[in-house]
Amino acid sequence: MDLTLTEKHRALRDEVNAFIARHRDRAPRLGGGRKRPDRKVLEWQALLLECGYFARNIPREYGGFGAPHDVTEMAIIADAFSRSGVSPGIHNQGISMLVPTLLEVGTEEQKRCWIGPTIRGEVIWCQGYSEPGSGSDLAAAHTRAAVEDGFFVINGQKIWTSSAHYADMMFLLCRTEPDKPKHAGLSYLLVPMNTPGIEVRPLRTMTGRAEFNETFFTDVRVPVDQIVMGRGDGWQVANITLKYERLLLGDANKLQHRLEAIRRMMQEPRPDGSRLLDCAEWRDRLLRLQGEVMAARYHNLRLLTDQAEGVDSSLARLIVKYHGTMLAHRLTSLAVDVLGSAGLAYEPQGEAAEDDPATTWHIDYMYDIGLIIGGGSSNIQKNIIGERGLGLPREPKAGGA
């Protein structure tokens, strides 16, 4: 264990804090991520990339900052942004899931083509995984891609495709080898969303907004080189992406951001002049969550160290999604309680919604349940934790199949 800050690290900390103090007015408000990045978001992203506060370890030739991997630097930067409540940059499926997948198994050409525009926020990705008939049983995907004249010709339907209505690209899991066994018949394709034959229909959720979509494919043609790894390797690639998705969904820095935001709310005087933080019951609720968020943050530092040293964290990694999403929902639960009856006014549509804290907390309060379900539901996570993490036997298959 060595968390001492070297001269270089102290300098970085001072530099980041000075940057935040100087530029915080240029930062977009926190949250968002539910619509296409606007100019303010893109400019902030460009600034963060330029200074190396975003995509710090991604090689320069792919558009990153190219700094060597350093857990302390990552922690210093994340900490400075969460303490100050300033946006740490864009977190979307392309950046957090596709980019690390390409870095792991993409071709040189794919890395050069996609990583730069994705981390700049110019290219937005959506994820084509779930289907009406294959949700938790993801490998049962039916959407097919047959090969004709150098093209994959895709037919089928995807569901829960968040951001498909404004995305430029999709990473798509589909069946290209129908004669092979279930898991061996899939491929992972990169599909431009403006290809003819793609139809996106919004799917209104419990929040009252259409964060999700259904996506239909009718003879959608994509060149055969738009594939990550090879034909039949889709399950392997999809699982690499899922690994990053689950880490994203359980992100400890997001939890810390939320905790800090709630603390600030509780320190605000209410109309009668009192502060919730002065009330023992409310304070204890916040403190309990603070302890849990601390555990999640240090756990994350442990995982980052493992990752940097090439150690497989196994169980420690497998719990992150389940742990983080459940904790996130408990945080938003406290937030909506802090808002109380005055926070029930709810108009989720339109631009104004993003600027109304009460509305966005209530959206998150509901959306968090979506995140508990998505990316492999909590029950699927518990299967994985139990079977892969603890070595418990699988459930026997029904009918001996």
Added chain:
Amino acid sequence: MRFGLTEDQKLFDHSLRGFLSARLPLDVLRRLAEPGNGFDAELWKGLGELGLQAMLVPEEYGGAGLGLLDAALVAEALGFHAAPTPFAASQVMAVRALQAAADDVQRRIWIPRIAAGEIRIGVGLGGMSGQTGRTALRLQGGRLSGAVDGLLDGGAATHFLVYLADGRAALLDADATGITATLRRSVDRTRPLVDLDLAETPAVEVLEASNAPLQVAARVRHAGRVMLAADMLGAAQAMLDRAVAYAKERVQFGRVIGSFQGVKYMCADMATMLEPCRAMVWYAAYAQDAIPEEAAIAANHAKAHLAEVTREVARLATEVHGGMGFTDLLGLHFQFKRITFDRQVLGTPERCRHDAAMAQGWIGA
């Protein structure tokens, strides 16, 4: 920066666990726990040979000069095996107290004796740590009167270190005149509680070399809370491991019960709660030595959070074992009670969180 253990720490942990596992099979643990004084001379000697008694003592006083993280690994291993031996108070809190508040002469006399395993010190912070029970002490002319309940590691102590409300501490000889030490077997038979009644008892030493005695006392309390957090982590990990092992072998309805999602999910829930606790304990221990500004908040939250998580793990792990978990036969209850004990001593979770709030200025003193 590295967030993790060194190879040396892993090796030490491995040999300590090997030793405890060989020395404390269930039948031996039962026998050692019965008197309820939390001590066995042979075990104490063996642990001394492994370096446990001298680990925190600076090298100049004949110790190994290790840090609180090393001590937390020991506490975790002791909790895992429910070892009936003094450690948190006697080898950690007392050493830290003497280092921080004793004068030079006192340090030279007492610290090497701790390192040599010659003396064992029961520690009483009383109300200062949020413990329930009596706590009222007067020091007049070098003599101590009053009462303090619930000393930690007091079962076979040669000395007691008790805190006054102003943060000074008095070191007493366990055989001194005017001392009545009442040993109460606790629900956790591996660690007792000792209540002291003092009538004009001569103090061997008064630790008053510090000019901020309350702060020093707080640091001693934090070190103790981290040790108990680590102890809970170890005890809960043992319970989880055993629950998983049991779920893999117990057959009902023609299947091992671990293949039923109901049981599997209990195990997954335990692992999900407990695994992040490991990093939290490491951090809290490390912070005591290396990150002073985080030491209080990390220690308080670690003690509180571990108490909450391990209570759940203790229940769930017992449940996974079904009726057998409820029996005395499996001995699972040793760890259950270890967790029960750790939660209440040196401050309940509520008290620790309150202290965490104070440490970050959310409320005034």
